[in-house]
Amino acid sequence: MAGSGQARTVAHPGTAGRLALLGHALLLSLASTVGAVLCCLWIAAVVLVPFGLGLPMTLLCAVAVRRFADRHRQWAARRLGAPIARPYLPTPPGNRLTQLQAVLRDPASWRDCAWLLVNSVSCWFTSGLSLILFLAGLFYSGYPLLVAVTPSEVFREPFGFFAVHGLGQALLVALAGPLLLAAWYLSGEWLAKLNAHVAHALLAPTDKAELLARVDELTDSRADVVDAGASELRRIERDLHDGAQARLVSLGMSLGLADRFADDPETVRRLLAEARASTADALAELRDLVRGIHPPVLADRGLDGAVQALALANPVPTEVAIRLPGRLPAPVESAAYFVIAEALANAIKHAGASRIRIGVEFAHPPVRTTGELMITVADDGHGGARIDDGGGLHGVARRLAAFDGILTLDSPDGGPTEVRMSLPCVWS
Incomplete structure (x- = not known):
């Protein structure tokens, strides 16, 4: 997360990861062809709109294009390690004509169309190239076997490069197989990221x-x-x-x-x-x-002491882990205290938890004073928590939004529940 100051370790995928990338390369290459067809249908529908024939088709194509692009955003985000936001403007309520006008006036719709055209070509030089290197490597590695088990005139000129006479020359041709497989193994991750960067350039918001x-x-x-x-x-x-x-x-x-x-x-x-x-x-x-x-304990003992006091007064056993470099700005301390108190109250009232864990940590780069206060409130209750309008967690999200903070909820049915909150702030 931006501003957290945490070092991010980039893991280089092994053979299993490369094989997974190979599967993605096959899917993306096929999808690029589907995208080209979808782009042609979209353009044809838009051309037919003035004649009154393309209205339903254009709306249908717009929905399909956006879902298609969303899947590629998700894939590119996993490759790049950062989410790609949807760039579309809100669709206003109204009839189909109003919605169509909004779709056609949205610049993101035309950038999606441009991406479909670019992707139908660039994908074959990225994901497609990775797939071709792998298949060619397998072909050449097994070339002597193909020469041995087939009639002599079948595999005489591999890919039309030069004629092969006998099994000895076929063994020499087979040396290209490991080289191509090595090229695929070394370039697979780089080509996948290149494809992701192309998608990011056209599918991310401007x-x-x-x-x-x-x-x-x-x-x-x-x-x-x-x-x-x-x-x-x-x-x-x-x-x-x-x-x-x-x-x-x-x-x-x-x-x-x-x-x-x-x-x-x-x-x-x-x-x-x-x-x-x-x-x-x-x-x-x-x-x-x-x-x-403004609780006096917060002014006297800071966020650390105030959270410890909350935990001691909590009827449910509560574990606290706090790592702070010093006092934070008073507004941030106050906001953090009240969001923790509200999250605790929700856990006590609704979760049926037997244990609660509170984590507070300030992360910042070593050469900067700006950073992020990371807060976690987790319980072992029955889960199923939701951020509903008027609910306690909705109030927490609103309080955090005033500080440009973010609330993330992970609460599957059956539990456990984890509320993660972040507050950008300056270490004073």
Whole structure:
């Protein structure tokens, strides 16, 4: 992940990996032919649109092209080790004509068409070349056997290069087999990555598209932050009105009654005791309110101590592993504390877990101060967690989005559940 500062080890595939690449080369070579046919159908459908004949066909081809391109994005992402985002603009609601206009106006649709044409040629110089090297290597390696078991006139000129007379010359031809297999073995990974780079160049979003998507994302996150801030203000107002304010009103009434019954010491003592109790309750509620805004333990002991305190107060046995180089910025610490608290609350309420594990780590490059706070909350519960609108994890995702953070959920039915969160931040 960008900005994490973690070294990435590139593993060179062995023979099994090369054979898997060979299978992919065969599939990609065949798919390039299918892509060329699909591109021709797409162009023909678009040409027929003005005549009123190509509307359904164009929409159908658009869906097929995008699914075809998505599969290639996934394959290229695995080869390059980085995801390739879908570059398409949202399709507006409406009739087929409205949807067709949106598809035709989307630059990504025409870049897909260009990729189909380019891929139908370039794939044979990348994946296809790898497949040809392998098949030719097998052919030449077994050439003496073919000469021995077939009539003499069948394998006289291998691939039309030169005539072969006798088994001795066939053995000399067979030397080309290991050389071609070695070329395939050494170039297979490189050719596969070259094909992936070609796909990335045409199927990945352009800089302009990424900028527009980023603007939309920031607009949405800003709206979420504004909504969350307004909701938090309403919560504070409600807590003050229903809690501390009511206690203070009760305190004032008790003091007023004490003044009225000044001649009755017993009643005055009772009213003063009620006033002291109201004062204590008001202070406790104010303290809880302040703790909900910014916990004192977070200010005093930092994120490490605050998370340890959460784990100690948790009724489910909780293991904590924290590796931090020092204090992080206060807003980041506060956001991290509350997302961990919310993830813990979800695990306790819904997961039925017997053990919970919290991991917090700050990863950064050795020569830079920018990095990423990685948070993991895992439990051994029954799983099946979802990020639903209005749910606790949806609130966590919204809080993270305000900091350009990401939430990833892995919770298969039957468990276990792992919530992974990342927060870009600066080490102070």
